[in-house]
Amino acid sequence: MLTLQFVPYSEIEELGPARRVNKLLDIAKQNKIVLLEGRLKKEEEKDLIEITMEEIDDKFKGIELAVINPEQKDSGFLKNLKNEVLNVLLGDRQGFTIIGPATVVKQIKKDPDKIELFTQDSGKTKKKR
Amino acid sequence: MINIVRNFINKVLKNIFKKKKHVKLGLYGPPNGGKTTLANKICQDWLGEDMGKVSNIAHETREIQIKEQINIKRGSKELSFNLVDTPGIATKIDYEDFMKVGMKEKDAKRRAKEATKGVIDSIKWLDDMDAVVVVLDATKDPYSQVNVTIIGNLQARDIPVLIVANKVDLKKASVKKVQAAFPQYGVIGISAKYGNNIDKFYEGLFALVG
Numbered sequence: 001m002l003t004l005q006f007v008p009y010s011e012i013e014e015l016g017p018a019r020r021v022n023k024l025l026d027i028a029k030q031n032k033i034v035l036l037e038g039r040l041k042k043e044e045e046k047d048l049i050e051i052t053m054e055e056i057d058d059k060f061k062g063i064e065l066a067v068i069n070p071e072q073k074d075s076g077f078l079k080n081l082k083n084e085v086l087n088v089l090l091g092d093r094q095g096f097t098i099i100g101p102a103t104v105v106k107q108i109k110k111d112p113d114k115i116e117l118f119t120q121d122s123g124k125t126k127k128k129r
Numbered sequence: 130m131i132n133i134v135r136n137f138i139n140k141v142l143k144n145i146f147k148k149k150k151h152v153k154l155g156l157y158g159p160p161n162g163g164k165t166t167l168a169n170k171i172c173q174d175w176l177g178e179d180m181g182k183v184s185n186i187a188h189e190t191r192e193i194q195i196k197e198q199i200n201i202k203r204g205s206k207e208l209s210f211n212l213v214d215t216p217g218i219a220t221k222i223d224y225e226d227f228m229k230v231g232m233k234e235k236d237a238k239r240r241a242k243e244a245t246k247g248v249i250d251s252i253k254w255l256d257d258m259d260a261v262v263v264v265l266d267a268t269k270d271p272y273s274q275v276n277v278t279i280i281g282n283l284q285a286r287d288i289p290v291l292i293v294a295n296k297v298d299l300k301k302a303s304v305k306k307v308q309a310a311f312p313q314y315g316v317i318g319i320s321a322k323y324g325n326n327i328d329k330f331y332e333g334l335f336a337l338v339g
Contacts, residue, residue, distance in 0.1 A: 042281040049220055049278065050252050053245040058238075062221025065274040102221035110272040 002033065002104065002119065009038040009093045017041070021048045024099055025055065028063050033117075034099040038092045039067045048099075060101070066108040066115060069095040152259035152338050154210040157251065157283075159275050160187040160217030160244075162264040163295040167321035168196070168214040174327070175201050181214055186230050188244035190216045193254060201331060208339055215254060216247030218275050255282060260289045260338045267294035267302035267318060271310035280311060291337045294318045297325055 005027050012020045021044055027034045040048065045067070052063050098108060098115065109116040156164040168180040181194050194214040201208050222244045227237035255261075261283050265271055271294075283290050294307040297318040304318035317333045319326045 042278065042285050045274075045278045046252055046255075046282050049218065049275070050249055052220060053222070053248045056222055056241070056245050058224070061223040062219070065220050065278075067274060067277065102223065108274075109270060110274075 003031070004035050005032045007034055007036045009036070012036070017044050017047060020044060021051055024048070025051060025063075028099050028101045029055070029060055031101050031104055033101070033105060034097070036097040036099065039069060039095050039097050041092065060103075062102040064098075064100045064102055064105040064108045066098045066110055067095060068097075068110070068115065152210045153213060153257060154334075154338065155213045155215060155254065155258040155261045156264055157215055157255075157261050157279055158217060158264040159266070159269075159273065160219055161185075162217065162266045162269075163321045164217065164264045165190050165194075165214055167262070167264055167293065167295065167319075168194070168212060170321045170324060170327065171199065171201075171212060172196055175199050180212070186227065186232075188217060188219075188222065188240060188247065190214060191240070191243040191247035192216065193247075193250050201334070203331060203335055206335060206339060208335060210259075210338065213254065213258065215251040216244065218248050218251050218279060219244075220275060222248070255288075256286065258283075258288055260291075262334075262337075263290060263292045264295050264321075265292060265307055267296050267304055267307055268299050271307045276310070280314070289337050290314055291333050292316045293321075293330065295321050298323050 007024065007027070012023060015023065020040065024034050024036065024040075025048065045065070048063075048065070056062055098117070100108065100117070104120060105117060106120050107118040109118070156168055158164055165181040165183045169183065172178055172180040176196070176199060180196050181190055183189060193216070196212045196214075199210055199212050222241050224234070224237040224241035227240050228234060232240065263276070263280060263283075265276060280290060280292075292307065292311055292314050294302070294304040294316055296302050297304060298320040302318070304316060307318075308316045315333060315336070317326065317329050319330050321327075
């Protein structure tokens, strides 16, 4: 059975970088797939990889990570401007982040318009934006 | 008179060294992208020796390797740098993957442990780099989050980045896909193994840090 745990941005908003990363990693270590509203800062993503490496042992093999960030798309001046405004208003609440334990999630592919999540038993679920 | 001569010599020497650039150039990327193969190509071209061991098994490079004082020339221009080859950055390391390619459990576990430490070291060294060449396997999905995280962190630190789409000698390689994934960066397609397009790469290095 596959368990997805939704984490609203408000749950990590007030936390410092280390506690944010540890909170998300703790969920992944319970063999649950984290679906975070919004995204981490680049520095926090880097910390997430670093802390994941520190935690790897015989049971915990690491994570699969994917961030869907709408501002990455170059969609012309007006859309980019709109994205910039949204970015100022919403900050890191935009987009979403998936963190899956490597023992459950084999691979996450971004196309970048869709996300494909391959599980270890070769099953496949698709999400479209 | 002696002072005038001394000042003149100092001035000339200073100008000579001013023209030379001396930077710490890092090779970053996911495992098995060809970082050490590229490091070996650079070292063979300009020093006549290899830098590190390469292998088809991921995480062959598990420690930071540095080759100091590499001087490359292009016409009248000269570039001097310390080359830093880093272990591949990954979000997961499974010792059982090493066992699948014939390693004994004990060796596989040791390799996995060293590999996790290598990833941590690579990340810690990011701040020390003056410029970075991100080496990606052009046959693989460029949108992987590791690539995005590495490049995003370099961008946040204002570290100049050149992206290399390696392994263009392979049929599946697509430089265009890498360019589409990172349109704001210069992407050069090369084969570090066979030296394809390596002149363009050196040209890119001069543009990056020259």
